[in-house]
Amino acid sequence: MIVHMLRFSFKETATEEDREHVLAVMRRTASVESVSFSTVGQSLDESGGFTHAYCVGIADMEALRRYMHDPVHLAGDPEIIPHLAKLAIGPDVSDDMTPTLAADILALHEEKVALYPEWAADLTPLLAA
Template sequence: MIVQFMRFAFREESTEEQKTRALELIRRTAAVESIAFSTVGRFLGDPAAGYTHAYCFGLADLGALERYMYDPVHLAGDPEILPHYAKLHVGVAVTDDPDPELAAKITAVYEGKLARYPEWERLMTTIPDVRFG
């Protein structure tokens, strides 16, 4: 199992309607077949970190992560979601996979998507504060 945890904050200029729509799209993405479980909502961590929301999801394995990254629902939602992020941190929270190379393999999946979809890469670069890992 791979459990990913994303923390994020919306841009100040994003309207409440845009934020609501982005959260709906994240929840829609969280319901794709490759996701074993998920939750989307308020971030309850340290407010000083600057994150307001979070998305946690579980994937059975690396193959499920690859299906998730290229799922048409995921690909369709990103152009409406990413422009509203002011801050985004994507990281692996926990795994029970003993593979010592798993983190590098996960990074390779993300890098593969960046290479395959230049528009996704462009959207990611518009986020003022973005981190992986």
């Protein structure tokens, strides 16, 4: 199982309606077939100024590939990203002890960046915040 975590905070300009919409879109993404379990809501650790979190459990690398390229996931990011002030990816964890797992996951991410450079360009400023 690969457990993928995001921590994030909203822009000050995000309305309550914007916030609820983003959380609903995240819950929709977290319900795709490749996700085994999920939770979306408040971060109980607000260190770093992160107020909310997204966590999904994904069975294996093949399911992770499907998740990353799922049309629901791809359609959701443009609805989410404009409302976020900052984003932290991870720490991810896994019970799969494959020594190359972190590198394999990074390779999938780099593949997605190559396929969707506009997505990467929109995401990068949030990670540097």
